[in-house]
Amino acid sequence: MIRTMAVVGTGLIGTSVGLAVSRHGVTVHLMDEDETAARTAAALGAGVLAAPAGPVDLAVLAVPPGRLGPVLAEQQLRGLARAYTDVASVKAAPERHALAGLADASSYVGGHPLAGREKSGPLAARADLFEDRSWVLTPSEATSQETLNRALETIALCGAVPVLMGSQAHDSAVALTSHVPHVVASLMAARLQHAPREAARLAGQGLRDVTRIAAGDARLWGDILQSNAAAVAGVLRELQTDLSDLLAALNELSAAPAGEPSPGLARLVDLLDRGIAGMGTIQGRGGAQAAGPVRLRVALGDRPGELARMLASVADFGIGADDVSPRSGGASGLEVELGVAPLSAEDVLRRLVRDGFEAARADRRVLTGAMP
Amino acid sequence: MIRTMAVVGTGLIGTSVGLAVSRHGVTVHLMDEDETAARTAAALGAGVLAAPAGPVDLAVLAVPPGRLGPVLAEQQLRGLARAYTDVASVKAAPERHALAGLADASSYVGGHPLAGREKSGPLAARADLFEDRSWVLTPSEATSQETLNRALETIALCGAVPVLMGSQAHDSAVALTSHVPHVVASLMAARLQHAPREAARLAGQGLRDVTRIAAGDARLWGDILQSNAAAVAGVLRELQTDLSDLLAALNELSAAPAGEPSPGLARLVDLLDRGIAGMGTIQGRGGAQAAGPVRLRVALGDRPGELARMLASVADFGIGADDVSPRSGGASGLEVELGVAPLSAEDVLRRLVRDGFEAARADRRVLTGAMP
Known part of the structure; x- marks a missing residue:
């Protein structure tokens, strides 16, 4: 269990981490070369300005990528924390530096939360910045399991979804x-x-x-x-x-x-x-698809506004124009197909019939409904 | 006053025009080579499928840009309308064709509503699609004032903002x-x-x-x-x-x-x-700027969470983190400046003082407040 944390660099990301984990009772020590930034983060409730008495459970280094190497080496030398991670959006070079220059590479795991805003600085920070976002960790061969677990716990406290990857692939x-x-x-x-x-x-x-x-x-x-x-x-x-x-x-x-x-x-x-x-590759969350929708067929004839009336009738079920495919029914006017979640198909059908539409499952022959 | 209209081409734009002007009592005649599309538009309430008995006041040609020339010439020959406009997103070539090929170029004015969705087809249409959007008209030298006025009235009925431009500049x-x-x-x-x-x-x-x-x-x-x-x-x-x-x-x-x-x-x-x-050139609506904000100075000290408390105190006034600039107040801890609309500055100041903050207009010397 993480009880104490240091956030080095109280910009958007560092301050948001502080806000998120503080809500869970973690004591967060805020550090920034820019005193105003650290004070702003503390004033927002992201943690305290006092230095920790001893090594904290985890230090999150949220400094610009170019500063990461020196800051990591310096803080490890000072004994700031038992484990370290960072939030830089590039991972291979920091990993190389960490493996080459650190006294103890086992206490470092690279990290990259996939969250951000077009605004920067502590005032743009939000406790929910990471919620449901991916947060990549790139453990090296040297990273200890203890270090990895502390980083994973932090990600969980921030409400994010951990993704393990190699630093090059990242x-x-x-x-x-x-x-x-x-x-x-x-x-x-x-x-x-x-x-x-x-x-x-x-x-x-x-x-x-x-x-x-x-x-x-x-x-x-x-x-x-x-x-x-x-x-x-x-x-x-x-x-x-x-x-x-x-x-x-x-x-x-x-x-x-x-x-x-x-x-x-x-x-x-x-x-x-x-x-x-x-664009197809980045839509939805990927993985297995839920069962496809049940298709209902509704006869609308050619009365003006009938489709609008039907959409109003089924709006309660979360059905919108996107779920409708029109098809001409010849002399009988417009007919539409409606994609409906399998569990609510019967309810939707009952509603349509109640509201005076002729409707049926598209895989059956006969349109039911329009009964008085 | 426009009382009758034809919409030729009942896709996203044509159907949305029909929905918008129908709300104002205009009789809209819907025409499309694709019978299902026209029936769908009618079923949504965008107009009627019946052909007009005589020339309508205005025809909106919402056909693909490549089809515009022939459709315009054909409909004018048939006498569909007293005036014509289109919605194609390119204007110079249609204007050239209209001037060259039309029996009467005075009854045509090019148009381009700056509205769209990534979806197409009548089912994506919305009556409010054009609200507060720019709608360009590109009158040629031949365009009559009567034609221009009918197009302007249509734009007004759709809730859009007309912009007159040359077709090349457009x-x-x-x-x-x-x-x-x-x-x-x-x-x-x-x-x-x-x-x-x-x-x-x-x-x-x-x-x-x-x-x-x-x-x-x-x-x-x-x-x-x-x-x-x-x-x-x-x-x-x-x-x-x-x-x-x-x-x-x-x-x-x-x-x-x-x-x-x-x-x-x-x-x-x-x-x-x-x-x-x-990006600066496309932000806001351009034109004259309102009077700048009044700047208030608030002393927060170094108590954790003070800034969050202050933001909650002034949230009623629509003031958020974006309006805050922090600055270190030396030994006295964090001080922030707050940008506030001139008319509400005094009220905000009173609220801050009521809630226990030391605050003043930044252009005055002394911080007031924190009075018991």
Whole structure:
């Protein structure tokens, strides 16, 4: 059981860890070279400013990635804690340094909570920042089981989901899922710098979403990209190839006579299709799927507003327009299929019939209902 | 006053227009080559399936951009409406076709509502889809004032904000704010297509935001990009230059000895900084700024949790952590500055004093409060 903890570096992540574990009765000692930051974290309730009397159970080093090596070596020398972890978003280089430079590499395990905000600093901290987020640990061959367990307990106190990975695999993965997306957002946002005023009026949610993470601290992200430069460059080179192909296709299309079919269009649609396929890999939580929905068939005829009335009828069951597929029923007008969770299918059917609709399970022949 | 309208093409946009103007008592005639789509729109309450008896006041052509020219010419020949507008996201080419091919170019004004969803089809439609969104109109020299006014009235009925622009300026603007962002999202999403399973577990909100719009219909977006190919390619070429520079910097950084300063880092941070600057152009609604906040100074000392208590005290006024800047008060512990709307500054000050804090306007010398 962890009873005492040190948080070194009271920015967004360190302060959020302090807030989260303090709620569970852990005594957290807050340390930061920037006195104002430490005082702010303490004033938020993330812990105390007093130095610990002896070694704490675990120290969380939440310092910029470039400072991690020296801080880790120094604090281990001082005997700050019995075990150490960090929160840097790159893991292979810190692990190398730890294995090479530490008196005792068994007390260190690399860590990376997959949580963040576009804001930084202790004032952006939240006790629930890590809830249900992945938190990677990258134990080395030297990491002791005791060290790993203390880190796992901290993750549990923060409400996060631990993921064990090798440090190299971690760095390739975050290049793809975090570092390159940040670069892409910045590349897009940089194009807006000299945009005409009227263009800005046309900016919509799509543009805001694509660029949102570009607002992150440039100095900190420079550090992050530098420490994972090779993996980031690898992904960006592949993206560059796609971009060159796309530009060639666009040039061809803008040179082609208007309205004529052009092979450039197919190449363009191909890239868009590959993007849609790529999104499939990050949707949902993966793993086994629940049983598919039961399909109900409802006859609506052609009375205006019937579909809206049906959606209102089944709204209680959490059924929305997304669950509806329309199909024409010939002379009898519109018919729709409704995807419904298996357990509530019978209730939904009863509700539809009560409200005057003809409805049936799609796998049965006869529509029931519309009974007076 | 518009009393009758035709919507040609009952997808997301057309059906949403029908839903929005029907609420105001306009009779909407729904037309679509796809009978199921038209029936679905009618069943949602977007209008009726019956053909109009005579010319309607306005026809909204919500067909794919590639179909616009022929549909416009055909419907004008049939005398469907007294005025026509469209919703295509590219405006210069349709305008050229209209001016060249129409019997009467005065009855057409190009339109582009800046609203959309990643979903398409009538079932994704919403009556409030356009509320408070920009809706561009691109009147040509031939457009009559009567035509322009009918389009403006439709925009008002949909709750949107009209923006008048030239068709060329519009196309350059949307290349920057909509089409290139879509391409960038697709380029990023395409990288995920063959991502290892474990990488997907590290996908966070940032990646989801950057790629969200890549889910849009590939065929439709292919059409859009084709019809604005030159402007899109222009922006992408500039982005390509930044990307090449960035790759050179990353290659240099990954070759440099670890821990040594490198000019590559400065180039990297420069791009990130330019991204942050670019985001400034699309934040807020632009135009004149309201009077700046009044700054209050609050002394918190070093009691743990004091800042959290203060935030709770002023939460009623809509003041959050974002409005707080901490500063160390030397031996007296933490002091913070609070940005407060001028009109509520006195009330906030009274609340702080009531709750036992020492507080004052930052432009005055003496902290008041903490009176028993």
